[in-house]
Structure formats: C-alpha cells, structure tokens
Amino acid sequence: MRQSRLFTKTTKNISAEEKSLNAQLLTRGGFVDKLAAGIYTHLPLGLRVINKIGNIIREEMNALGAQEILMPALQPKANWQVTGRWDELDVLFKLKGDDSKEYALGATHEEVVVPLLGKFIFSYKDLPISVYQIQTKFRNEKRAKSGILRGRQFLMKDLYSFHADEKDLGEFYEKIKESYWKIFERVGIKEKTYLTLASGGTFSKYSHEFQTVTDAGEDTIYICKKCHLSINKEILADINPVCPECQSEEFDVKKAIEVGNIFKLNTRFSGPFNLRFKDADGKEKIIFMGCFGIGLDRLMGTVVEICNDENGIVWPANIAPFQAHLILLKPDDKESAKEAENIYDALQKADIEVLFDDRNLSAGIKLKDGDLIGIPVRLVVSGRNKGKIEVKERAKEEVRLLNLNEIIELIKGL
C-alpha cells in the first residue's frame, strides 16, 4: 500500500489526558481513534493488526476441530431471563425497540449458543462439538480504562464446547490450554504470559486465566517461583499461601492483564435451557459445557504495552500491519524514485505486504513515522547505496546493505 494514499496520519499532538501507553502509541500512529470512553474505531493499520490476530486465533481454533459461526449481537430478553442473567449481569446493555420489546446487546453468548446447539444435538453421536466466533461484545463497564484494554465494545473470540460428561470436558479443557499457548506464542507475548488460577465466577470454583505481565495490567498475580503457575490475587485468600501445583510458598508478585480466560461451565447453562442428549445406554443426560475467550483488542493493546521503545511500537512480525516498510527518502531524486518503485513491485510479486512511503515529505518525518508505526523491517532507498538496499529491523540497531533476494529471504524468515 502506498502511504500517500493512507488517509490516516501520524501525530505528535495527543491529549495530555490520555495516560494509557497503548492508547497513546496506537492513536499517534493512526491505528485507532477514540469515539468515546472505551469505544474505538479500528483504522486501516489497526484493523490489519486485528485481522492478523484474528486469523492466528482462527487457525488454532480450526486445528482443534472447532467450527466458526457468527451469532447476533442483538439478543431477546427472554433468553437472558432463562438463565437469570437479565437481572444479575450488571454490565449488560439493555434496550427497547419501537414495539417495546426488550433486548440485550450481547455481553457474552451462552444465552444464544446453548439454545442454538439444542436444535442440532440429540445423540451422544453428536458429541463432542465446539463452535466459536469472533464478534463484537458489549459490556457497560462502569469505568472504561487503560486505552483499548478495557472497552465497552470490543472484539472477542469466544468458543463454546459441548460434552457428554465431565471427563470429556476436562480433556478438551487441557487441549484448549495448549492451543492458547500456541496463540500467545505466535502473537509474541508467551514469555510474559502465565497460566493463572482465578475465580470461576458463578460457574465453578476456579477458572484459568492467561495473564500477561505488564504494569498496565489491572490484576495482581502471584507467580510461583518454582513451577511458574500463578494465582490471581482475587482468590489468594482461599488457598493462601501455598501453590496448589507444587506446594511452594515463594511467589513473585506482578501486575498483569488477562488476555485469555477458560471456564468449565459444567451444567450452568445447559441446565436452564435443558440441553440434553440421548446416551448409548438409552438414557437422557445433561450436556457439560466449557467456554473459552480471548479479547482481540485487548490482545493488541497488550502487545503494544510490551513491544515498544521510546520511538514507538515494535510489532512482532506475525501481527505487524505490514511485513516491510519501504521508504523513499528523497522523492525528488528520479533515479531513486524509480528504484523504489521497482522494489515495491518486486516485493509485492514476492507476496510480501509492504507499506511504501512515497510521500513528498522530509526525511526526518518519514523515519520518525517509520519507527512509530513499528513495521518489523525498514527498507530505505535514498540513492546513496548503488545496487543495494539499506535494511534495518525495527527491533535492532544494526543497519545492513542487502540485495532484493536477501531481503525477501530475511522478511520471509521472520
């Protein structure tokens, strides 16, 4: 894509009121725009990141055999009354149509997915099954905060699994854990992420959260020095002061942000909706469920909180908005302009996503913008280096002169 055609612009001036680092960098770089507290537009660069995160999640969910669907955000009151959550769930947005029928905006989708699957699951032969979606969630947070980390509207991957018994649910739960680790590895935050024992809410005693350590986090976790399992402060009183996994009593205390949460719902929702199946022995049995979430916006914000330096964002290669940032430093120099056009074409033919800064602006602006936007590989064409292209990786200091083939190899290897 030609940067001269990108309608968003970077800016130096953002409100002193915006304290959150992820919001500062994403706003300055033109990735997001805030409409209201906790409500953001994804601009072209930001949407590309979100889509890459979404596709990584899709690949891992599909690998588990889960099937992608898309459920409605607008949900009838009646469904929420079945589970009692119309009155219980204080973050639920409620609204009335002209006909005075009442609706909820989906804060989560158990109330839709359970009756949905009830239309298709009859026999033990239909189990297990899992479905997921990537969809907008609405939660009326009393206080939106931390930039895109806690919004009132956000994209979430939520997967719901259906099982014949508790044992099968437990096995699937372990598989999801592995799958989540792969996702967090691919988006570049695995090293700072800890499996964390947390409250199970109203569903079960405990759940597991994937908590990524950053000072921007809202949660406090106790990381076991011995086995690296961590414990959310919220339940520490229950099991204090011993790690359930290894009995160690030594912890590192850190702030962290919850990037994923996995629950054994058991029969909390299959019960009220009477979701049953006929087992091989001819008996009607209740279905066991699990639910498994990852917030996409929050994941993007978490990556930004971790991957940055004083000059801007440093995107991990797998989720960067583009793979390469080609910068034509002196657009008036016809020879290097032609060279840059040729490189642009060649990279695109090699199937590399490239942002081409062809703007007629000063060198300083272009280089600063490049660092702020944070694309992993920067290619500078200035007419200075005949036959070679100046290459700098965003995460490194070193500048190298390479030819086109070497560059393509470098980018594909990241």
Added chain:
RNA sequence: CGGAGUGUAGCGUAGCGGCUUAACGCGCCUGCUUUGGGAGCAGGAGACCCCGGGUUCAAAUCCCGGCACUCCGACCA
C-alpha cells in the same frame, strides 16, 4: 457507583474578572527555498472559549446545574 482533575481553532496548549480585536505550537492552504531523524522564510484560512442558568457596568475567566473526558477507588460472567 464514590473521590479528584480537565473541557478554548482539526490536534496540543496559554489566557482565569477590564490594554482581549481570544494568544502560541503542530497541522492545513499559497509561493519560494529545502531533503538521512518530526526543515526555513513570507503570506493566508480556521474559534457559538462544552451546554444551560446566574452574579456583574463588563464573563473564556466568578457561582450553580448538566454533559463529556482523564486519573484514583469500588466493580469486572
């Protein structure tokens, strides 16, 4: 939902009761000069000073009430 702070041009800010005809920086437009780390000169456009009420000869400025945003806390299936 409690506490605190802040709302002035597209953005960031100054001005906080009378030399105010609302100023400065960024951005934007014109022209010229520039081009390896947010360039220079000259000219120009752009503001219901958040909304509503009040005090006063006089309100961006003081008072009251909204609304919005930010931070702290509570909350966070």
